Amino acid sequence: MPLPNLQEILTRMDQGQLEEALAAxxxxxxxxxxxxxxxxxxxRALEAAGRWQDAFRAWQAAAFFLPDSPTVRKGLHRTLSALATPSAPADPPMTRPDFEDLDRLISELEQARIVPAPDLEAIPAPELEDDIDDMVSETLARIYAAQNQYEEAARVYEQLASQEPERATEYLQKATQMRRKAR
Structure with missing residues (x-):
């Protein structure tokens, strides 16, 4: 049996006889x-028939013989794109009237209101204990002195003198210096 001529097949395709052309x-x-x-x-005939999987296999066979052909690369890309896109969405998206979305938005915004804080003057101040010892250090005294807060620096040095009796004279001298600078 003689094989069909490619030109005859192309003529059949032009005449709309796609299935006969595909068989040949x-x-x-x-x-x-x-x-x-x-x-x-x-x-290309398989693409025209919408048989994308078969068309992809045919383009792969052509790519085996013509790996550098731009026509073959475009055909592979075209069929892969067709295979990657879904034919129809699984579930059509539910459409809601626009006013329902607006109503939902309004209710969300009403619930998101910031509740103002109560009057701060009406809240009683916390009771602080006066007998809490301050944390003091020589570094704190130097910081006060650097900030020109000599009275505070003197107070810290005096507390250090009472906490560290072995260095009390040194701290008391520094406290006296700070008091002089404060005047």
Missing amino acids: LEDLVTHLPGYTAAQVVYA
Whole structure:
């Protein structure tokens, strides 16, 4: 049985006889797999029929023989794109009237109001204990002195003198110096 001529197949496709052309092309590429022009026409015919998976396989066969062909690369890209896009959404999106969205937004915004704080003057001040010892150090005294708060520095040095009797004279001298600077 003689194989069909590629030109005759293209003529059938132009006349709208796609199924007959596909059968002839399949027969042709089965018997002559190295006939790259037939592979390309077969892949395009499969695309026209919407058989994207088969078209992809046909483009892969053509790419085996023509790996650098831009036509084959475009065909592979086209079929992959068609295979990657869903044909129809699984569930159509639920449509709600616009006013329902507005009502929901209004209720959310009403619930998001900031409640003002009560009058701060009406809240009683916390009772602080006066007998809490301050944490003091020589560094704190130097910080007060650097900030020109000599009275505070003197007070810290006096507390240090009472806490550290072995260095009491040194701290009392520094406290006296700070008091002089404060005047």
